[in-house]
Amino acid sequence: MTESGFFASVDDVVDRLAARGYLASAAVATTVFLADRLGRPLLVEGPAGVGKTELARAVSAATGSRLVRLQCYEGVDEARALYEWNHAKQLLRITAGRDEGWEAARADIFTEEFLLARPLLTAITGDEPTVLLVDEVDKADVEVEGLLLEVLGDFQVTVPELGTIVAKRKPFTVLTSNATRDLSDALRRRCLFLHIDFPDAELEQRIVRTKVPGVDEALAASLVRVVGALRAMELRKAPSVAETVDWARTLLALGADTLDDDVVRQSLGVIVKHQDDATRVRDRLNLSEAGR
Ligand SMILES: Nc1ncnc2c1ncn2[C@@H]1O[C@H](COP(=O)(O)OP(=O)(O)O)[C@@H](O)[C@H]1O
Ligand SMILES: [Mg+2]
Structure with a gap:
């Protein structure tokens, strides 16, 4: 069975993912490199919207491999997964x-x-290089973890009526979790672990400017600063990187080049998604309600 062997070095990971629009922190790039070298699945945990799913997509795009995705949900079973x-x-x-x-x-x-x-079997059959994305594994029932352990342990699947199907080529495997429940120790042990948190301000500004090239440096900086302040408020739903990028696009559409009170008030719905969060943010920023 061949290992994936996609990347030559940590810098190679950084460069090739960046060429696909994914800006990896040093921690992300190092762990991706090691997972590739050691042929181990990568378990990526962290809040919603920090680029967990996108990481698997970017690895697949950067390496020209096929992406096979198992989207987990409550009730996903062997018949859907295998x-x-x-x-x-x-x-x-x-x-x-x-x-x-x-x-x-x-x-x-x-x-x-x-x-x-189904995805798990698809990913281990076929000759082409493959990235297997098991997305939001914490949404699946615990029994599915047993199934994953079997498949990811030996990279083979036994079909009683047919025999054992062995992978010719190990897929580069990424499991993601929002940590809504604890995953089993057995599954964690099998994987390399990567926690992705909200990026630091410098990285988030670079992400914004990569995704929304029309936004200038100063605006990107103030946008990221405000989003950082909102995250510190512990809202019901903290704005994620996806929201920061959305917000930058919105400001561009509004033709705004600075972040004044009017602009923030008009566009608050892009970054704050609950009424009580919106009220708290308005109070904190001393904004009057929209339209008043
Ligand atoms: N490091 C990054 N580089 C580029 N884009 C990023 C990065 N992190 C997050 N994003 C953006 O955030 C969006 C949400 O990411 P996603 O992978 O869907 O989040 P998650 O799976 O963690 O909930 C992506 O579409 C992407 O545009
Ligand atoms: Mg996701």
Whole structure:
């Protein structure tokens, strides 16, 4: 089984991700490099909107690999995550071959042709370099972690009727979690761990200017400063990097080149998403309510 071996060095990670619009901190780049070198899955934890999902997308784009995504949700099961038999097709085959008898049909319907591969199986089959993204794993039930351990442990899947399917090439695997529940120790042990928090001001300004090139340095700086102040207020929903970028786009659309009270009042809904948060922010910034 080949390892992915995508990156030559930590700097190589930084450069190639940046070329795809993803600005990695030193901690992110180092951990990505190590996960690639050691052939270990990467578990990325952190608040919503700090670039966890985007990191997997950027690695796939930067390395020209196929991206296979398993989006987790409550109730996702083996049939959705790994594989299931295509019952409709099996039935058709049985009906069509009625004359040859059951034995002939049975020999046929449990072959790969009748198997529906779901993301985990898809990611370990095929020859091309692959990034497997298991997104928001904390939303799945605990049983799914057992499934992941099996697949990520040996990079093989056993289908009782068919045998064991072994990966030819290890996918570069990224699991993300918003930490809404604790993941099992067994799963953590298997992975390299990366916590992504809100970026520091310097990095966030660079992200804003990369995503919204029309915003000048001074405006990007004040925008990031205000967002930082809002995060410190411990709102119900702290603005994430996604909101900072949105806000920059909004200011550009409004033709604003400084962040005065009027502009903030008009565009508050872009960064603050709860009514009580909006009220607190207005009080703190001494803004009157919109339209008054
Ligand atoms: N380091 C970064 N470089 C570039 N863009 C980033 C970065 N971090 C966050 N973003 C932006 O934030 C948005 C939200 O990121 P996303 O990966 O969806 O968040 P998460 O999966 O952590 O909830 C992305 O679309 C991207 O534009
Ligand atoms: Mg995400």
